[in-house]
Amino acid sequence: MGKYYAHHDREDREIADALEEQYLPKSFGDRLPRSEVGAMVSLADKIDNITSFFSIGLIPSGSEDPLPSDGRRWALSRSSWTAGTPSV
Helix, strand or coil: CHHHHHHHCCCCHHHHHHHHHCCCCCCCCCCCCCCHHHHHHHHHHHHHHHHHHHHCCCCCCHHHCCCCHHHHHHHHHHHHHHCCCCCC
16 A cells, blocks of 8 residues: 555655565565565564564464464565575
8 A cells, every 4th residue: 555655645666666565575485575675674574573573472482373483584584685685
């Protein structure tokens, strides 16, 4: 949705695309952000989600994990690789 708001507000295309790429990859095998800005925003979003879970006492474990830890680590690793930073 952010991409559409950015287009409406006449933001740069790079910013609009990064807002769409923020949620990538959604799952194993999903496409990765194409732009460096998109990859960095995606990485920041995933780190924010993980730290937020811990800050409110939701420690991911087993079947109660809303986003399996392995999936989050994979997404972080892939996002950081795309951004050209060392893998997590």
